[in-house]
Amino acid sequence: MPATDNNTQRAIGVFDSGIGGLSVLRAMRAEMPHERFIYWSDSAFAPYGERSDEFVIERSHFITEQLIAKGNVKSVVVACNTATAVAIESLRQKFAQLPFVGVEPALKPSVQISKTGRVGVVGTHATLQSVRFEKLLHKVQTDAAPASCEFIVQPCQGLALAIEKQTEKLQTDTLEVEQLCRQYLKAMGTFGNEPGQIDTLVLGCTHYVFVEDILQQLVGPHVSIISTGSAVARQAHRLSVNATPDGQVDLVPNSESTLKDQTTNAIQLWTTGSLGALQHAADRWLNLPAQNCHWIAPSEH
Numbered sequence: 479m480p481a482t483d484n485n486t487q488r489a490i491g492v493f494d495s496g497i498g499g500l501s502v503l504r505a506m507r508a509e510m511p512h513e514r515f516i517y518w519s520d521s522a523f524a525p526y527g528e529r530s531d532e533f534v535i536e537r538s539h540f541i542t543e544q545l546i547a548k549g550n551v552k553s554v555v556v557a558c559n560t561a562t563a564v565a566i567e568s569l570r571q572k573f574a575q576l577p578f579v580g581v582e583p584a585l586k587p588s589v590q591i592s593k594t595g596r597v598g599v600v601g602t603h604a605t606l607q608s609v610r611f612e613k614l615l616h617k618v619q620t621d622a623a624p625a626s627c628e629f630i631v632q633p634c635q636g637l638a639l640a641i642e643k644q645t646e647k648l649q650t651d652t653l654e655v656e657q658l659c660r661q662y663l664k665a666m667g668t669f670g671n672e673p674g675q676i677d678t679l680v681l682g683c684t685h686y687v688f689v690e691d692i693l694q695q696l697v698g699p700h701v702s703i704i705s706t707g708s709a710v711a712r713q714a715h716r717l718s719v720n721a722t723p724d725g726q727v728d729l730v731p732n733s734e735s736t737l738k739d740q741t742t743n744a745i746q747l748w749t750t751g752s753l754g755a756l757q758h759a760a761d762r763w764l765n766l767p768a769q770n771c772h773w774i775a776p777s778e779h
């Protein structure tokens with residue numbers, strides 16, 4: 479397995495149940511073009527949204543240990559709403575020295591954006607059923623009062639897996655994904671900018687970013703679709719700032735050698751699933767060559 483040299487700039491670790499977190503990595507790369515990243519796609523166990531909390535917590539701990547042991551990471555971005563919802567608190571407890579950034583559905587910004595006061599939220603069952611999401615929803619509604627905003631929450635069972643499979647088979651045929659999107663959007667009600675219609679759609683799963691075009695076509699041009707990649711990238715950027723002993727802050731240096739490395743070794747992608755699928759996704763969404771992608775044993779599970 480490739481590892482980051484201790485003597486060079488340390489990487490930011492990123493993980494997801496599969497390829498969905500590449501949408502967050504794409505935003506982070508745009509925000510921090512000279513940063514190093516190690517991405518773990520746990521595709522052998524996707525989707526997390528249909529797994530037990532215990533399973534997701536165990537995998538999240540295992541992956542973090544691997545990122546520390548083999549990648550010497552300086553922080554970890556949990557690029558998965560499901561793993562954030564069920565595991566980030568225990569990760570922060572167990573790895574107390576390591577900063578974590580999580581992702582969660584962008585409910586707060588959606589309140590500012592919506593004019594009709596009706597906001598749709600799509601995500602996995604595990605995310606939308608979690609205590610963390612319930613608390614977030616409650617907080618956003620309380621903060622928004624006395625103005626009111628109604629959230630129409632729709633779990634999309636099978637959608638993350640369909641997106642994963644589509645990449646795995648290297649398909650260009652999006653029929654299954656389209657059918658699922660249509661079915662779930664229909665169940666939420668009517669979309670548009672007229673009173674009573676849902677005018678804002680929050681993507682509460684990092685996989686769904688890759689089908690944003692399909693979703694936009696289905697909901698129409700007057701509906702705003704909100705994802706979290708850029709906000710997470712800005713937060714991860716703040717954390718990539720190194721504190722010096724005298725309390726000053728220093729941006730991670732962008733030396734010439736760092737810049738040279740950027741093209742070859744600065745982004746390493748690992749998968750426990752299909753290497754071909756990861757290579758395809760890396761090429762399609764991040765324009766990265768196959769040599770940056772590696773297979774890694776999924777461990778004893």
Ligand code: DGL
Pocket residue numbers: 494495496498499524525526527528557558559560561602605638682683684685
């Ligand atoms: N991409 C993930 C999320 O944001 C997980 C989807 C899944 O594995 O079910 O929730």
